[in-house]
Amino acid sequence: MAVHTAEPLSREGALSLLGRHPDIELREETAFTSGTVVLLIADTLDGATLSVLRRIARTAGARAVLVVGTLREAELLDVVACGISAIVWRHEATEKRLVQAVLAAARGDGTLPGDLLGRLINQVGALHRSAAGREGVPTSGLTPREVEVLRLAADGLDTGEIAAKLAYSERTIKNVMHGLTTRFHLRNRAHAVAYAFKEGYL
Numbered sequence: 001m002a003v004h005t006a007e008p009l010s011r012e013g014a015l016s017l018l019g020r021h022p023d024i025e026l027r028e029e030t031a032f033t034s035g036t037v038v039l040l041i042a043d044t045l046d047g048a049t050l051s052v053l054r055r056i057a058r059t060a061g062a063r064a065v066l067v068v069g070t071l072r073e074a075e076l077l078d079v080v081a082c083g084i085s086a087i088v089w090r091h092e093a094t095e096k097r098l099v100q101a102v103l104a105a106a107r108g109d110g111t112l113p114g115d116l117l118g119r120l121i122n123q124v125g126a127l128h129r130s131a132a133g134r135e136g137v138p139t140s141g142l143t144p145r146e147v148e149v150l151r152l153a154a155d156g157l158d159t160g161e162i163a164a165k166l167a168y169s170e171r172t173i174k175n176v177m178h179g180l181t182t183r184f185h186l187r188n189r190a191h192a193v194a195y196a197f198k199e200g201y202l
Helices: 008-019 047-057 073-081 095-107 114-135 144-154 159-166 170-183 189-198
Strands: 002-005 037-042 063-068 086-089
Touching: 002 008, 008 037, 008 095, 037 047, 037 095, 047 063, 047 073, 063 095, 073 114, 073 189, 086 095, 114 189, 144 159, 144 170, 144 189, 159 170, 170 189
Parallel strands: 002 037, 037 063, 063 086
Antiparallel strands: none
16 A cells, blocks of 8 residues: 655654554555555645546556545546545544545545445436437446446445345356456546446446
């Protein structure tokens, strides 16, 4: 895991909190390599932070967790398009919450605060309604099982909860998600959910 922020105190604080967790290995800030989770800390989504997010998105296998103070409506889709794995509100960034977000990102899972998930669903729904008027029927070719998995993911269920709900193994759910993200070149679960909304399946 690497930490990126323009604020030295925030960087030292995050390193201190996360460095003592046995499942987290700290790396240099510039080490945006496959398997690295990059924790970005910012008050707002400025151009520099967005540039780093895009750089991470271009690095195969790297994942990003954004800790941010505020996020405007117009910025939310930009962040999702960069393949963000998790967003944590700065005022909710406890040690437990940060560890959960980093480990979820490392597993390929995505997490968003409930209020942001609602905003994202509304935005993607509006985009879909606009696109549907022009394009007609969905063309993405999702299977019924994939749609059901994504529907439950959109409801906020994690991998284990989705598996229990559908009476599948966790490995099966992970394989479904992996197949989706690979087939449609998506970054993570949140991106897959947004894609399904955009294509009219949710």
